[in-house]
Amino acid sequence: MQPGQQIVLEITDLNHAGEGVGRFSGLVVFIPFALPGERVRARVTEMKKSYARARLEEILSPSSGRVLPPCPSFGSCGGCQLLHLDYEHQLHFKNKVVENVLLRLGKLTEVEVKPILGMENPWHYRNKVRLHVAWEGRKPVLGLYAPSSHVIGHRIDRSPCYILDGQLNALARVLAGLIKKHAEMLAGLTAVSLRLAAATGETMVVLEGASEHYSRWKRLVDELTAAVPVTTVVRVGARGKEEVLYGEGHITDSLDGLSFRLSALSFYQVNPVQTSRLYRKVLEYASLSGRERVIDAYCGVGTITLFLARKAAQVIGIEISPEAVALASVNAAQNGLSHVSFVKGAAEEVLPELLAREGMFDLVVLDPPRQGVKQAALESLVRAQVPRVIYVSCNPATLARDLGFLSAQGYRVQEVQPVDMFPHTYHVECVAYLCR
Numbered sequence: 443m444q445p446g447q448q449i450v451l452e453i454t455d456l457n458h459a460g461e462g463v464g465r466f467s468g469l470v471v472f473i474p475f476a477l478p479g480e481r482v483r484a485r486v487t488e489m490k491k492s493y494a495r496a497r498l499e500e501i502l503s504p505s506s507g508r509v510l511p512p513c514p515s516f517g518s519c520g521g522c523q524l525l526h527l528d529y530e531h532q533l534h535f536k537n538k539v540v541e542n543v544l545l546r547l548g549k550l551t552e553v554e555v556k557p558i559l560g561m562e563n564p565w566h567y568r569n570k571v572r573l574h575v576a577w578e579g580r581k582p583v584l585g586l587y588a589p590s591s592h593v594i595g596h597r598i599d600r601s602p603c604y605i606l607d608g609q610l611n612a613l614a615r616v617l618a619g620l621i622k623k624h625a626e627m628l629a630g631l632t633a634v635s636l637r638l639a640a641a642t643g644e645t646m647v648v649l650e651g652a653s654e655h656y657s658r659w660k661r662l663v664d665e666l667t668a669a670v671p672v673t674t675v676v677r678v679g680a681r682g683k684e685e686v687l688y689g690e691g692h693i694t695d696s697l698d699g700l701s702f703r704l705s706a707l708s709f710y711q712v713n714p715v716q717t718s719r720l721y722r723k724v725l726e727y728a729s730l731s732g733r734e735r736v737i738d739a740y741c742g743v744g745t746i747t748l749f750l751a752r753k754a755a756q757v758i759g760i761e762i763s764p765e766a767v768a769l770a771s772v773n774a775a776q777n778g779l780s781h782v783s784f785v786k787g788a789a790e791e792v793l794p795e796l797l798a799r800e801g802m803f804d805l806v807v808l809d810p811p812r813q814g815v816k817q818a819a820l821e822s823l824v825r826a827q828v829p830r831v832i833y834v835s836c837n838p839a840t841l842a843r844d845l846g847f848l849s850a851q852g853y854r855v856q857e858v859q860p861v862d863m864f865p866h867t868y869h870v871e872c873v874a875y876l877c878r
C-alpha cells in the first residue's frame with residue numbers, strides 16, 4: 443500500500459473520533475465518514491508504520507445506519523462528525539467507545555457500563571457557540587472552522603447550525619450581517635462567542651480580539667442590541683481581560699431550581715437538557731442524607747457544588763480560575779446556601795491539603811478538564827481513604843486511566859453512566875461511581 447493508491451475494504455468499526463476503521467493487507471486503515479458494515483472504495487492519503495489513512499471515494503454497500511446529513515456543511519465543518527449516522531447507532535457507538543477504553547486503558551474488566559442516556563430531541567441543543575472571523579481580503583466571514591484548520595468550514599450567514607439553539611442561530615445571522623456591514627471598523631476582531639441561558643432566555647455576546655480601535659466596535663454593539671434582544675456584550679482582549687460593552691457583563695441561568703450567574707469566560711455545560719440529567723445522576727450516586735461533608739473538585743461556577751449542597755451538611759468547592767471562584771460564591775449566596783465555601787487553587791495542591799487538614803470527608807466529586815485528574819490529587823484520595831468518589835468526565839481515555847489507578851489502589855468502580863451531552867459529535871460524557 444502507498445499514498446495515492448485506491449483500495450477497496452470492509453469497515454468493521456469506528457475509532458474514538460468516529461472515523462471508519464478497516465484493514466487492508468493486514469494494516470489498520472482509518473477512513474473518515476465510512477461506517478461499520480460498509481464496503482467502500484478509498485484513496486490512501488497517509489502511511490505510518492502501524493496504520494494508514496484514506497479518503498472515502500465511494501460507498502459500494504452502505505450501512506443500515508447511514509442517513510443523509512441534514513447540514514450542507516457536514517464534512518467541511520469541524521463541529522459534527524456523526525451527522526451521517528442515525529441517532530440510535532450513534533448512541534450504540536458511544537457506549538462501545540466507553541466500554542472499550544475502560545477495558546483497554548483502564549484494565550477494568552468487571553465494570554458495569556450503563557446504556558448511555560440519549561436525548562429525545564438531539565437537535566439545536568447547544569447553548570453556546572464560538573464563531574471565528576476569517577478575513578477574506580477586506581471582507582470578514584463569520585463561521586465555524588473546518589476540521590483541524592483555521593479556514594471557515596460553515597458560514598453561519600448561509601445556513602443555520604443544526605446543533606445550535608435556534609435563538610443563537612438567529613442572533614448569529616444578524617451578527618454576521620452587521621460584521622460584513624462594518625468590516626472597515628472591525629480590524630482585529632478574531633472570534634465571537636454567543637451564549638444563551640436557556641431557562642431565562644438571557645444572551646451574552648463576547649467579542650474577541652486585539653485592536654487599537656475598540657471604540658469603533660461600539661457601533662456594532664449599538665446596532666446589534668437595537669436589532670435583537672441581547673442581555674450583555676463583553677470584549678475579551680489579550681490575556682483574558684474583560685471589558686463590558688453593554689449590560690452588566692454577565693447572564694443568569696437556572697437549572698433544577700438553582701440560579702447560576704455566568705460571565706464571559708466561565709465554564710458552563712453546553713447542553714442544558716442533558717446537564718440536568720448529568721447532575722441528577724451525580725446526586726443519585728451521592729445518595730446524601732444531609733449529614734455528609736463533601737468536596738467538589740474542579741467546581742467551575744459552583745454548579746455541582748450547589749446541587750450537592752441542598753442535600754449535604756457541608757460542601758467545599760475547589761477551582762483554579764479566580765473568576766469562577768468569585769462567581770461560585772455569588773451563586774451560593776444568591777441561592778441562600780451558606781454551608782458552602784470555595785477554595786481557589788489547583789485541585790492537585792488543594793485537595794491533599796484539605797484532606798490532611800480538615801478531617802474526614804464522606805464523598806469527593808471530581809469533574810476535571812479533558813486532561814483528567816493529576817496524580818497528586820488521586821493519591822491524596824487513596825491516602826485519606828475517602829470512602830466514596832464520583833468522577834464526571836468529558837474524556838473517556840483519561841477517565842479510564844484514572845479509574846484504572848484508583849481501582850488498583852483499593853477502590854471499586856461500581857458503575858459508569860455515559861450521558862450524551864454532544865449528539866452528532868464523537869464526544870461522550872460519563873459519570874463514574876467508586877467506593878473503597
Ligand SMILES: C[S@@+](CC[C@H](N)C(=O)[O-])C[C@H]1O[C@@H](n2cnc3c(N)ncnc32)[C@H](O)[C@@H]1O
Nearest residue numbers: 709740741742745761762763788789809810811
Ligand atoms: C469540566 S469543568 C467542570 C466545571 C463544573 N463542575 C461544571 O459542571 O460546570 C472543569 C473545571 O476545572 C477547572 N480546572 C482546570 N484545571 C484545574 C485544576 N488543576 N484544579 C482545579 N480546577 C481546575 C476549570 O477552570 C473548569 O472550571
